[in-house]
Amino acid sequence: MAGLSALILLLCAAKDVMPSSSHWKPIWPSYRVPVILPQSTLNLDKPQFDAETKLEVVSPCGPACHKSSPLPTYEEVKNYLSYETLYANGSLTETEVGIYILSNSGEGSQGKTRTKRQIYGYDSRFSIFGKDFLLNYPFSTSVKLSTGCTGTLVAEKHVLTAAHCIHDGKSYVKGAQKLRVGFLKPKLKDGSKGANITSSAMPEKMKFQWIRVKRTHVPKGWIKGNANDIGMDYDYALLELKKPHKRKFMKIGVSPPARQLPGGRIHFSGYDNDRPGNLVYRFCDVKDETYDLLYQQCDAQPGASGSGVYVRMWKRQNHKWERKIIGIFSGHQWVDMNGTPQDFNVAVRITPLKYAQICYWIKGNYLDCREG
Numbered sequence: 074m075a076g077l078s079a080l081i082l083l084l085c086a087a088k089d090v091m092p093s094s095s096h097w098k099p100i101w102p103s104y105r106v107p108v109i110l111p112q113s114t115l116n117l118d119k120p121q122f123d124a125e126t127k128l129e130v131v132s133p134c135g136p137a138c139h140k141s142s143p144l145p146t147y148e149e150v151k152n153y154l155s156y157e158t159l160y161a162n163g164s165l166t167e168t169e170v171g172i173y174i175l176s177n178s179g180e181g182s183q184g185k186t187r188t189k190r191q192i193y194g195y196d197s198r199f200s201i202f203g204k205d206f207l208l209n210y211p212f213s214t215s216v217k218l219s220t221g222c223t224g225t226l227v228a229e230k231h232v233l234t235a236a237h238c239i240h241d242g243k244s245y246v247k248g249a250q251k252l253r254v255g256f257l258k259p260k261l262k263d264g265s266k267g268a269n270i271t272s273s274a275m276p277e278k279m280k281f282q283w284i285r286v287k288r289t290h291v292p293k294g295w296i297k298g299n300a301n302d303i304g305m306d307y308d309y310a311l312l313e314l315k316k317p318h319k320r321k322f323m324k325i326g327v328s329p330p331a332r333q334l335p336g337g338r339i340h341f342s343g344y345d346n347d348r349p350g351n352l353v354y355r356f357c358d359v360k361d362e363t364y365d366l367l368y369q370q371c372d373a374q375p376g377a378s379g380s381g382v383y384v385r386m387w388k389r390q391n392h393k394w395e396r397k398i399i400g401i402f403s404g405h406q407w408v409d410m411n412g413t414p415q416d417f418n419v420a421v422r423i424t425p426l427k428y429a430q431i432c433y434w435i436k437g438n439y440l441d442c443r444e445g
Contacts (some may be wrong), residue, residue: 098306098387101395104327108173108439109154109429117157117165122250124241126220128346128375130308130404135417139183147172153294153307154430159239161315163250167293172426173362175443201271207279207352209352211396214323214404215342215352217255217281220248223343224312224380225398229433230287232312234379235403235421236295239310243296252289254314257352279350287315290434306365308421312435321399323383325431326397326405328422331359331367334384336395339369339420341402343377353377360417365424367400368417373378377402382420399423 132225134142137276144151155169207213222238232254239249260280294307340356357371368381382400387393402421423431432442 074179079333085317098223099333099384100407101386101397102329102333103444104425104428105174106327106425106429106432107441108175108442109170109426109433110173110439113435114166114168115341117167119163120159120245120249122163122247124223124246125238126246126248126420127241128221128378129231130235130237130305130378134305136361136363136366136368139366150426152297153292154426155293156430157291157293158288159245159249159291161250161285170430173220178394208259210321211323212342212352212354213320215344215380215423216318216385217257217344218363219251219253219255219283220246221346221376222379222403223377224379225310226318226320227381227398227431228322229375230314231315231322231435232314232400233381233431234310234312235401236291236303236308236310237403238379240291249289252286252312253283254286254312254318255283256318256320258282259316269298284318285315287313289313292430305403305419305423309427309431311431313434323381324395324397324427325423326399327385327428328347328367328399329386331362334359335386337398339367339371339384340380341371341377341380341420343373343380343402345423346376347374347376354408362422365422366403367420369420370416371402371418378404437438 151170151172154172155167158166158168158277160166210248215223216226217233218224218232218234218238220238222234224232224234224238227233239246257279258281260278290313291310292307292309295309337358338356339359340354342352342354344351345353355373357369359367359369361368380402381398382402383396383398385394385396388395400422402418402420405416405418421427429439429442433439436442
């Protein structure tokens with residue numbers, strides 16, 4: 074869809090970036106983030122877990138289609154941002170939310186398909202080898218889901234991924250109830266577990282160590298949209314692990330306009346199916362954007378879905394460079410470009426509203442989610 078209602082757009086607009094002597098640095102903008110709070114929660118029937126996992130999401134609605142779509146009403150936006158929570162024991166709840174804007178004083182107010190993901194010309198993906206890279210940031214934040222997708226560590230116990238890796242828009246996929254997250258670990262020659270790696274015990278190869286998922290949040294915008302043009306805008310989900318992963322994670326951030334991205338580029342790493350066991354890194358230029366989506370031609374294959382799309386910019390408040398997740402790699406769309414169909418890979422942007430929702434899922438406290 075083209076965006077949110079005029080009211081929501083106004084309330085969630087970015088603050089002006091303050092002048093800086095380091096004007097040559099790409100600076101993280103400061104955003105006024107709304108507050109999304111649960112209003113009511115209902116118990117639902119246990120899902121059947123009968124859907125097949127689809128590692129591809131396809132929509133014929135491109136940038137022009139999204140930009141010409143009618144703006145949603147405030148009630149529609151609240152409906153899209155309401156969410157289902159799936160627990161490890163199979164129970165399911167639905168939570169309705171309210172959207173609020175806080176002043177500075179803290180006072181509240183109210184088409185065509187294909188069988189493989191496209192490789193655009195020369196394959197520009199890089200397989201990441203060796204523990205010195207795989208176990209170090211930022212590559213170490215990429216994890217594999219037992220349903221076949223990729224996810225990104227965004228907190229001590231939380232993984233951000235694509236909703237279609239968990240739910241096909243109508244039902245939860247077969248592996249969702251016993252969902253696990255895999256972390257690449259060194260497999261040592263001496264048979265030890267790899268807690269401490271020394272020169273006398275070098276890893277023979279990498280293997281996955283799995284952690285069970287405690288609960289999963291999926292926005293109703295995806296479930297109600299059923300992978301159509303609206304649903305693709307909400308193709309994201311958050312997983313809470315049963316125990317901390319003890320790795321450095323990458324924070325989420327509100328997606329700046331494409332023109333503010335360093336070099337106009339995005340980066341992400343995922344477990345592409347055509348390179349089993351390999352973590353694959355890529356970067357590419359953003360070709361177009363809507364309020365909710367980034368269109369690009371990063372080379373990717375099924376399995377990379379759910380990868381966190383990130384950029385590295387200067388954090389003025391902390392006086393340092395910082396990477397943040399600004400989107401989730403979703404799928405592809407056929408776009409009519411002057412009468413000629415053109416193929417784009419698509420990432421779901423983290424907007425101020427989505428930031429507020431995901432941050433609340435992680436923190437459980439809106440006071441920690443006031444700045445994106």
